[in-house]
Amino acid sequence: MLEENAFFGSPKFQSSISASPEIPEVSQSASFTTDSLNNINPWDPPQIDISTILAEVLLPDVYNSAFAQAAPVAGTVPISALNKILSISGLPHATIEKIINLAAAANSTRVNRGEFNVALALVALAQKNMDVSIETLIERKNDLPEPILTNLESLNFNRDLSSLSTSRPPSMPLQADDPWAMPSAHTLNPSYSSQPNFPTNNNISAPAIVTTMPSEDEFQWFLDTDLITVKIAPERDGFLFKHVNYIIESQRHQTTVIRRYSDFWWLMECLVKKYPYRILPDLPPKKIGVDESFLEKRRKGLARFLNFIVKHPILKDDQLVEMFLKEQMEIAVWRRTNSPDLEEEYLKRQITPEMERRIPEDLNKRLDKVVNKLDDTVDHYRNMCNIMDRIARRQEGMATDYMRYHLALNSLIEKEKGCYIEDCHNCSQVVQGLEHVSSHFHTTSTIMENASAATLESALENLKRQRDLLVSFRETFERKDRLAADTIDSLDARIKSQRDRLRQLSSNDPEAEKLNGFIQKDEEEIKRQRMQKIFVRYCLFSELTLFHKSSTFISHLYQNFVNDQIKYSQQLYENWKALSPKVYEMPVEANGFS
Numbered sequence: 001m002l003e004e005n006a007f008f009g010s011p012k013f014q015s016s017i018s019a020s021p022e023i024p025e026v027s028q029s030a031s032f033t034t035d036s037l038n039n040i041n042p043w044d045p046p047q048i049d050i051s052t053i054l055a056e057v058l059l060p061d062v063y064n065s066a067f068a069q070a071a072p073v074a075g076t077v078p079i080s081a082l083n084k085i086l087s088i089s090g091l092p093h094a095t096i097e098k099i100i101n102l103a104a105a106a107n108s109t110r111v112n113r114g115e116f117n118v119a120l121a122l123v124a125l126a127q128k129n130m131d132v133s134i135e136t137l138i139e140r141k142n143d144l145p146e147p148i149l150t151n152l153e154s155l156n157f158n159r160d161l162s163s164l165s166t167s168r169p170p171s172m173p174l175q176a177d178d179p180w181a182m183p184s185a186h187t188l189n190p191s192y193s194s195q196p197n198f199p200t201n202n203n204i205s206a207p208a209i210v211t212t213m214p215s216e217d218e219f220q221w222f223l224d225t226d227l228i229t230v231k232i233a234p235e236r237d238g239f240l241f242k243h244v245n246y247i248i249e250s251q252r253h254q255t256t257v258i259r260r261y262s263d264f265w266w267l268m269e270c271l272v273k274k275y276p277y278r279i280l281p282d283l284p285p286k287k288i289g290v291d292e293s294f295l296e297k298r299r300k301g302l303a304r305f306l307n308f309i310v311k312h313p314i315l316k317d318d319q320l321v322e323m324f325l326k327e328q329m330e331i332a333v334w335r336r337t338n339s340p341d342l343e344e345e346y347l348k349r350q351i352t353p354e355m356e357r358r359i360p361e362d363l364n365k366r367l368d369k370v371v372n373k374l375d376d377t378v379d380h381y382r383n384m385c386n387i388m389d390r391i392a393r394r395q396e397g398m399a400t401d402y403m404r405y406h407l408a409l410n411s412l413i414e415k416e417k418g419c420y421i422e423d424c425h426n427c428s429q430v431v432q433g434l435e436h437v438s439s440h441f442h443t444t445s446t447i448m449e450n451a452s453a454a455t456l457e458s459a460l461e462n463l464k465r466q467r468d469l470l471v472s473f474r475e476t477f478e479r480k481d482r483l484a485a486d487t488i489d490s491l492d493a494r495i496k497s498q499r500d501r502l503r504q505l506s507s508n509d510p511e512a513e514k515l516n517g518f519i520q521k522d523e524e525e526i527k528r529q530r531m532q533k534i535f536v537r538y539c540l541f542s543e544l545t546l547f548h549k550s551s552t553f554i555s556h557l558y559q560n561f562v563n564d565q566i567k568y569s570q571q572l573y574e575n576w577k578a579l580s581p582k583v584y585e586m587p588v589e590a591n592g593f594s
Contacts, residue, residue: 050103051114053138054121060146063117071157075292076110078396080403080449081157082119088150089123093410098132099123100407109393109400112292123147226252226310228325230303232295233258244295246302250325252310259324261286263331264302267324273342275315276479277539279472279546281308304465308472313546314345346535355538363541367477370544374474381467388463392455399448402441409438426587433586440579444572451568458564462557466550473547476540484536486529491522498522 070081079100086096103119104111111119118137124147125140126132137144233245249256268283284301287294309315310325320340327334360366413434419427498515505512 050118051112054117054141057141063120067116069152074296076112078110079104079400080445082111091126092414094414095126097407097411109396120147226250228306228310230299232299253326255326270320270342275345276483277536279476279543281305281472282468304468346532351531351534359537359541371477378470385463385467388460392452395448395452399445402445406438406441429587433583436582440575443575447568447571454564459561469550488526488529491526495519495522
């Protein structure tokens, strides 16, 4: 007998493929190997891309509402969110499991919009007592009933990511997009810091978490800065070529503006002209034909870009930056009527003796030590970002597997209820125990999903911020080498030559007056270049100091990560510990089943 979800092997499905002109196009691989050819069964039906089945079908609003309610990220929602929505459909567990198995691949942890729509359409078929299969869906796709999802708006999809909260004055709460996120006292000394009594063979207990919060004065430069959040606008502009708008919210200015990616690029070009010797954050790359996943990565990159700028002690006060965050007018329109001041920073700053005294004599030696390590350090951080991303994805995969096991076990329980022996007490106890196991598997899935989200939003994002800082600091030195080359030696040589020539001329010679003008001009240029050289060194020292201070956030990154691991590990431990007495109540004596 075929399994319920093995619909592709049924003769009915094969005949419907050959007869129906509405079957979506089959994707074919561009390359074939000997092994793949040997594994091809010519009698198997072609594989169908589930996500495209309803691509051209006009669906009711409930499809959009349900997908938005599930809090999609990068155009996808976790299978656990899909299961939560299907659970309010009133369908049996076995039917829900079958729908999820049909709509989502066995090894997937998330479903895209098309797969989500297929799942809801299958729910609608099941609610009308129709056959729950892909072939029925294809046959009825232009005449689908509407799925009934009771109390959809009441579902809560907010994850428990309290460890992402950070210390901030009451008027300025901190969010996850802050690139310099400081842990709060609650995060640094969480209630879960007491160690659980894990089963061991000795009485050695793990040490308690001991953390100290730096004084407020030490981080006042951080606390007084702005916080920027970046969101993708739901609607795209443009007639032929759609472009994405970004909603930017500034907590300091209490403003919300809409900007395009090209506006960010323009701001970056302006800052490079004005502050070539400052650390300037990188922008995420351009790309044609973007997908939802790329847009989400770009959104996070733009948030890191702006938050770095508003945390920088010099860039945060720039008039263009303030305009970018406050001006309600489109940047393209604003530029038609305004000419921004792009004069280089050192032309406006007077070099004071105090600034010169602050520059250490061994600055070049310090800079060389940093520069010599930057390439390798950047490579290490890129590698660590990739590894941390894989760690989080594996956590998400395990969470999905526990969810699928929970669904399968619930389906089994529905079939196993009612023993063939009347009043069989032991069988009912087994079923009751399985219900407890299923419930705790569901809890395990939720905990692991929260742990995965915390890793992605906290540890991974902070690693990327540190990586971005390293890359930006390296580019600062590259700009300095390209732009700050001086011609003082050649100018000195030319002045010496001109003075030698001047000595050979009489004071009344017209050429003498011309040479004096050239000498004066060259001397002014030498003075300007020397002042610029001092200012560049002062900038590099200031940026080196800022870069050095960033090391403290590496410490907080791993403090938060360790606290998260303890938090979710303890939750898992408590979950399994609570299940233990319930499974030991399940009957194990064979005589009881006679």
